[in-house]
Amino acid sequence: MSNGTSVHPDTLASAPTGAPGSFLDEVLAATPGDSRLDMCIQCGTCGGSCPSASDMDHTPRQLFAMIRADMREAVLRSSTPWYCVSCYYCTVRCPQEVHITDVMYTLKSMAIRAKLYDEAIAPDFSQTFIDYIENYGRSFEFGLATRHNLKHRLRQAPSMIPMGLGMFTKGRMDLTPQRIEGIDQLRSILACAIELEAVG
Numbered sequence: 361m362s363n364g365t366s367v368h369p370d371t372l373a374s375a376p377t378g379a380p381g382s383f384l385d386e387v388l389a390a391t392p393g394d395s396r397l398d399m400c401i402q403c404g405t406c407g408g409s410c411p412s413a414s415d416m417d418h419t420p421r422q423l424f425a426m427i428r429a430d431m432r433e434a435v436l437r438s439s440t441p442w443y444c445v446s447c448y449y450c451t452v453r454c455p456q457e458v459h460i461t462d463v464m465y466t467l468k469s470m471a472i473r474a475k476l477y478d479e480a481i482a483p484d485f486s487q488t489f490i491d492y493i494e495n496y497g498r499s500f501e502f503g504l505a506t507r508h509n510l511k512h513r514l515r516q517a518p519s520m521i522p523m524g525l526g527m528f529t530k531g532r533m534d535l536t537p538q539r540i541e542g543i544d545q546l547r548s549i550l551a552c553a554i555e556l557e558a559v560g
């Protein structure tokens with residue numbers, strides 16, 4: 361994990377909460393419902409729980425400190441939301457009940473609007489994930505990780521093999537995608553969601 365900002369996020373834990381018009385307020389307003397992002401106490405449970413943390417340039421905790429510190433551009437350029445695979449593990453473990461996964465969606469959407477995402481990572485990783493959801497109704501970790509590592513992290517790919525084998529032998533990872541029952545209903549729901557988003 362690298363730090364791509366001039367100010368280390370660890371120094372920002374005590375940054376003041378945003379005033380009206382701050383970036384924190386902007387993120388709160390753009391996230392459906394009450395995301396409770398302003399309730400974050402910087403405990404780090406989210407980063408410690410996140411299966412994608414090693415790929416992210418900032419842990420979720422660091423990213424939230426950067427939001428409080430009004431580091432709008434650095435946050436929207438971060439790879440963190442794009443490596444979020446929406447497992448909700450952080451959300452269920454957060455002692456402050458911050459809706460972390462929802463905030464990640466908000467940041468992705470804001471980064472696209474501001475054209476500040478990393479083109480080498482963002483659309484490609486997300487589109488692969490979306491393709492699996494549309495075709496099978498669930499994520500397919502083996503395919504997602506293999507495609508991403510072969511395309512973007514070829515040199516590091518061999519180092520992932522022991523972990524992959526470990527997950528496979530413990531039954532935590534399938535070698536082929538499994539389609540859910542009721543995929544047609546899911547596709548209808550997704551089509552409705554796309555229509556609703558289009559009408560705004």
Ligand code: SF4
Binds near residue numbers: 400403421454455458
């Ligand atoms: S687990 Fe919750 S309170 Fe702790 S750093 Fe993450 S978002 Fe903040």
Ligand code: SF4
Binds near residue numbers: 412443464
């Ligand atoms: S929902 Fe995203 S940020 Fe949270 S633990 Fe899962 S991958 Fe990490």
